[in-house]
Amino acid sequence: MYKTKHFVQKCTDLQNISVPLPRFLNNRNAFELFLHLIIYMGLLQEKLARYDLPQKYKAEGIYPYFREIQGKQGTEVVMEGHRVLMFGSNAYTGLTGDERVIEAGIKAMRQYGSGCAGSRFLNGTLDLHVQLEKELAEFVGKDEALCFPTGFTVNSGVLAVLTDHHDYIICDDRDHASIVDGTRASFSTRLKYKHNDMEDLEKQLQKCPEGAVKLIVVDGVFSMEGDLAKLPEIVALKHKYPGTAIMVDEAHGLGVFGRQGRGVCDHFGLTDEVDLIMGTFSKSLASIGGFIAADSTIINYLRHNTRTYIFSASDTPAATAAAREALHIIQNEPERIQALWDVTNYALKRFRDAGFEIGDTESPIIPLYVRDMDKTFLVTKLAFEAGVFINPVIPPACAPQDTLVRVALMATHTREQVDRAVDALTRVFKQLEII
Numbered sequence: 001m002y003k004t005k006h007f008v009q010k011c012t013d014l015q016n017i018s019v020p021l022p023r024f025l026n027n028r029n030a031f032e033l034f035l036h037l038i039i040y041m042g043l044l045q046e047k048l049a050r051y052d053l054p055q056k057y058k059a060e061g062i063y064p065y066f067r068e069i070q071g072k073q074g075t076e077v078v079m080e081g082h083r084v085l086m087f088g089s090n091a092y093t094g095l096t097g098d099e100r101v102i103e104a105g106i107k108a109m110r111q112y113g114s115g116c117a118g119s120r121f122l123n124g125t126l127d128l129h130v131q132l133e134k135e136l137a138e139f140v141g142k143d144e145a146l147c148f149p150t151g152f153t154v155n156s157g158v159l160a161v162l163t164d165h166h167d168y169i170i171c172d173d174r175d176h177a178s179i180v181d182g183t184r185a186s187f188s189t190r191l192k193y194k195h196n197d198m199e200d201l202e203k204q205l206q207k208c209p210e211g212a213v214k215l216i217v218v219d220g221v222f223s224m225e226g227d228l229a230k231l232p233e234i235v236a237l238k239h240k241y242p243g244t245a246i247m248v249d250e251a252h253g254l255g256v257f258g259r260q261g262r263g264v265c266d267h268f269g270l271t272d273e274v275d276l277i278m279g280t281f282s283k284s285l286a287s288i289g290g291f292i293a294a295d296s297t298i299i300n301y302l303r304h305n306t307r308t309y310i311f312s313a314s315d316t317p318a319a320t321a322a323a324r325e326a327l328h329i330i331q332n333e334p335e336r337i338q339a340l341w342d343v344t345n346y347a348l349k350r351f352r353d354a355g356f357e358i359g360d361t362e363s364p365i366i367p368l369y370v371r372d373m374d375k376t377f378l379v380t381k382l383a384f385e386a387g388v389f390i391n392p393v394i395p396p397a398c399a400p401q402d403t404l405v406r407v408a409l410m411a412t413h414t415r416e417q418v419d420r421a422v423d424a425l426t427r428v429f430k431q432l433e434i435i
């Protein structure tokens with residue numbers, strides 16, 4: 001032990017007197033990690049030590065993740081002591097700091113306590129959960145709904161058990177990671193088609209035997225690209241290939257599309273054609289949690305078989321009540337969704353006019369394509385320094401050639417804030433010769 005300490009001290013001294021070291025070791029944290037690893041390394045650590053991308057980006061000063069926010073998530077936030085415009089949030093309705101939502105959470109916490117200490121299946125069902133499930137089912141136009149602790153556990157749990165080894169799950173290749181994980185846990189055969197390519201989807205359907213269930217799963221709004229699933233075409237294929245069912249993830253559709261924000265299925269008038277609708281509370285509903293809605297037969301099965309529902313504690317009283325309050329506000333304040341669309345259309349036009357490549361987005365999610373991973377991180381850093389927080393999107397969230405920074409609008413953003421963001425981003429993109 002003495003020897004080890006002595007060795008560490010020696011190496012640290014070496015670093016202090018600036019003996020030339022590999023560049024990445026000039027960073028003190030990386031240097032200490034390196035020392036720790038060579039001294040204590042087991043096989044597992046040795047393998048994982050080869051994963052050093054974060055250290056590389058930290059050493060270059062462009063690591064963009066886990067920034068600490070001090071305070072509520074409004075359109076402007078204080079992040080690491082720096083006041084920035086928040087264009088990296090999914091709070092489309094702008095309700096996360098709304099006093100009514102906060103009060104509903106506090107009231108529920110006082111009434112029901114801080115947690116449920118158990119699964120919905122056993123001791124974790126509150127009347128509050130049941131009320132919210134009824135309201136959500138009615139809102140999205142289905143018989144029943146089930147609430148889960150997060151949206152991720154809805155997709156990963158439901159898809160794992162919904163179909164069996166005779167069946168097929170067919171996904172768009174840009175579907176969310178939680179859908180991918182759900183299909184990985186399923187016994188069904190997994191197929192995928194090129195993003196929004198209906199010919200390719202049909203080819204996949206043709207591979208499936210007639211008697212099998214063919215479940216098509218799509219994001220209603222694609223979370224990184226901001227474009228919509230081609231639901232009318234998908235429904236037409238459902239009719240052409242008997243045994244096909246459809247599940248739509250409305251994570252980014254709720255509170256944004258459809259009557260009173262009922263989502264993309266409602267927007268297309270196709271709610272009855274879609275078999276399962278999934279949603280999350282972590283975006284427009286200003287809380288944390290998720291739900292699945294479907295007819296009673298499907299819900300009865302899922303209620304008793306979904307492992308992430310049965311073997312995980314129920315969503316907290318505060319989170320449930322906050323989501324319920326946000327749902328009420330969305331339905332009672334149509335002007336909120338109108339404001340979101342006004343500022344979204346304004347931003348779309350401004351980014352297009354400024355020469356950004358923004359793809360096929362039709363939503364408050366605006367991808368600004370960079371198409372280079374290092375530059376994507378650099379844009380994020382320079383934008384932050386210029387007072388704009390945006391999210392870098394790199395693989396596996398997109399294809400390697402499609403890296404981008406993602407701008408997301410909220411109903412509470414002003415045109416003046418959009419102007420500031422567009423101007424700052426234009427300067428950064430020009431400086432890096434992206435536009």
Ligand SMILES: Cc1ncc(COP(=O)(O)O)c(C=O)c1O
Pocket residue numbers: 150151152153155176178219223249251252280281282288289290
């Ligand atoms: C399309 C999509 N589905 C599911 C989820 C998971 O939702 P949650 O954040 O509630 O776990 C997300 C969240 O990023 C998402 O974007």
